[in-house]
Amino acid sequence: MQQQITPEYLAAQGFSADLPERFWSQVNKNGKIQAHAPELGPCWEWTGLRNASGYGLVRKGIRQVGKGNLAIASRVSWVLHCGPISGGLLVCHKCDNRTCVNPEHLFLGTYRDNWMDCLNKGRNPLVGPSPERCRTAKLSWEDVKSIRVIGKTQKLPRSQIAEMFDISEDTVWSILHNKTWRRRRVSAAQMREFESKQKESEPIEFSPSPHASALAVMGCSESFESRFWSNIYKTSKDSCWLWTAAKNAMGYGVIGKGPCNSGNVLAHRASWIIHNGAIPDGSCVLHKCDTPACVNPNHMWLGTRPENNADMARKGRRRAIGPAPERAANAKLSWSKVAEIRSIYNQGKTGQVPLSKMFGVSQHAIWAIINNITWRDATYVKIEPHLPHSGRFENASAFVPKT
Ligand SMILES: [Zn+2]
Numbered sequence: 001m002q003q004q005i006t007p008e009y010l011a012a013q014g015f016s017a018d019l020p021e022r023f024w025s026q027v028n029k030n031g032k033i034q035a036h037a038p039e040l041g042p043c044w045e046w047t048g049l050r051n052a053s054g055y056g057l058v059r060k061g062i063r064q065v066g067k068g069n070l071a072i073a074s075r076v077s078w079v080l081h082c083g084p085i086s087g088g089l090l091v092c093h094k095c096d097n098r099t100c101v102n103p104e105h106l107f108l109g110t111y112r113d114n115w116m117d118c119l120n121k122g123r124n125p126l127v128g129p130s131p132e133r134c135r136t137a138k139l140s141w142e143d144v145k146s147i148r149v150i151g152k153t154q155k156l157p158r159s160q161i162a163e164m165f166d167i168s169e170d171t172v173w174s175i176l177h178n179k180t181w182r183r184r185r186v187s188a189a190q191m192r193e194f195e196s197k198q199k200e201s202e203p204i205e206f207s208p209s210p211h212a213s214a215l216a217v218m219g220c221s222e223s224f225e226s227r228f229w230s231n232i233y234k235t236s237k238d239s240c241w242l243w244t245a246a247k248n249a250m251g252y253g254v255i256g257k258g259p260c261n262s263g264n265v266l267a268h269r270a271s272w273i274i275h276n277g278a279i280p281d282g283s284c285v286l287h288k289c290d291t292p293a294c295v296n297p298n299h300m301w302l303g304t305r306p307e308n309n310a311d312m313a314r315k316g317r318r319r320a321i322g323p324a325p326e327r328a329a330n331a332k333l334s335w336s337k338v339a340e341i342r343s344i345y346n347q348g349k350t351g352q353v354p355l356s357k358m359f360g361v362s363q364h365a366i367w368a369i370i371n372n373i374t375w376r377d378a379t380y381v382k383i384e385p386h387l388p389h390s391g392r393f394e395n396a397s398a399f400v401p402k403t
């Protein structure tokens with residue numbers, strides 16, 4: 001995970017070319033070792049500005065309309081070491097030390113991960129700023145929080161703060177007096193909901209899975225298990241354990257394998273592996289409780305694909321994503337033939353007409369398969385052959401069945 005740092009890369013991330021220099025001048029690599037996670041080694045402490053929540057801040061050095069002037073130091077560290085952060089993801093700390101910028105201590109999580117993390121640690125995720133303001137606003141909530149902290153703790157003159165954030169002194173005054181960018185109040189109803197949630201959800205305790213190697217084989221990161229457990233909402237051992245993070249169109253939980261875009265795993269399958277070990281080839285993990293978002297391993301059983309299809313049919317459900325069940329008995333094609341058609345076409349040497357002759361179906365049927373219109377499969381990616389038009393059917397005769 002080594003990111004090449006070029007001025008173009010920095011500019012694309014909204015940072016000036018001198019950002020790395022400014023970043024490194026404010027890092028102390030001999031920070032403390034966290035008592036709860038000594039294996040992580042020392043934190044890299046941020047010695048510069050901090051925001052109200054305790055995260056390090058660094059000036060971006062480029063002004064963009066509607067974007068804040070300052071970046072969170074741990075996010076900058078991720079961008080410098082690991083690469084861009086895709087939309088909607090947060091940089092979270094394994095070490096729980098918000099001033100830490102050691103890339104080894106960081107991982108990417110969703111807002112929901114963070115919400116659950118707050119809940120698990122007994123913090124109230126509802127107390128926070130109201131939504132971001134209009135797109136043309138010069139400041140972001142992070143900036144405003146920083147202005148308030150700087151104004152309160154560092155006793156800088158208003159003119160200096162105004163200069164730092166490229167705003168007027170009046171604006172600084174209004175922010176410091178809570179006249180603009182007012183803090184949101186949490187309504188009593190929201191508070192009640194939060195408290196009842198906190199009461200209902202059992203504290204989630206987990207010991208490392210004895211089947212961690214099965215996860216590692218799939219390419220899951222070290223943080224996988226802890227991320228898995230932080231996304232579960234359960235009221236008791238026997239109830240459904242509901243997945244609180246991302247779900248697919250069918251309502252099944254989805255979890256990323258690792259910190260850097262390495263693909264997803266279905267949460268209920270992950271649960272099965274954590275509790276029971278690897279899933280044998282060709283087997284499906286099925287729900288007894290008929291709740292796709294449930295990841296309680298006691299609510300699942302291992303079935304074959306036909307059993308899965310029968311189960312789906314019994315529940316009157318068709319898969320929106322993933323291969324449809326085998327088709328009618330008189331279908332000319334099967335899933336294996338469809339896969340063959342797609343792979344031959346994707347090699348780019350064969351057109352639709354020769355394929356239609358080879359498999360004894362119409363050209364229209366081939367076209368629909370190639371475009372994932374019939375025999376739909378979410379994992380299939382069509383590759384457009386980049387051949388000169390005349391060359392495309394060159395090898396056609398090789399595929400025509402000899403009669
Ligand atoms: Zn750390």
Ligand SMILES: [Zn+2]
Nearest residue numbers: 240289294299
């Ligand atoms: Zn269940």
